[in-house]
Amino acid sequence: KAGVTQTPRYLIKTRGQQVTLSCSPISGHRSVSWYQQTPGQGLQFLFEYFSETQRNKGNFPGRFSGRQFSNSRSEMNVSTLELGDSALYLCASSLPDRGSYEQYFGPGTRLTVT
């Protein structure tokens, strides 16, 4: 099976702009979670989508949002970018409805805000 894929892999944006990142889960996986990774804060959970519904949400401001489509692909959006949003954004897919707890990560999108 193909692994989790994310596009784009690299992105440079300016403060105040908005950005949309995309994640395609492993075929058959219906849950997609998003994480932000920074050197200072490590890996932090943003939100989880399952069957097109946000099921869990981390402690991030409302500028961070997401959605999931009927084919399980997910997007996350960050509006009004700040310098502190520069990070590696990772998505992970899993099959929680099959008793499988494992999450498999994509390669990430490296976002740089200038």
Next chain:
Amino acid sequence: GENVEQHPSTLSVQEGDSAVIKCTYSDSASNYFPWYKQELGKRPQLIIDIRSNVGEKKDQRIAVTLNKTAKHFSLHITETQPEDSAVYFCAASIRWDGGSQGNLIFGKGTKLSVKP
């Protein structure tokens, strides 16, 4: 909410030695504990995990132990090799068949260096 502490932050060993990384968690309801390995510039990769109904799990040179009473779990790597050099993350979560709560909470990571 859940909090995961991981120690040490850096670990240097000689090739062939063992390496141990320890994590503690705060929420006694957590029942799923995965470990991820992340090489420089690459995605985190799941290397082993353990559920709260098991005390120990082993996969070749890697083992994980869980002490629910003390709320800590550890990763053991034996006969380390240079290719084991990476950052290792522990995580904790509350999961049940068909659902989860709050997703994975990660430790800050341990940078393991294996010297040839």
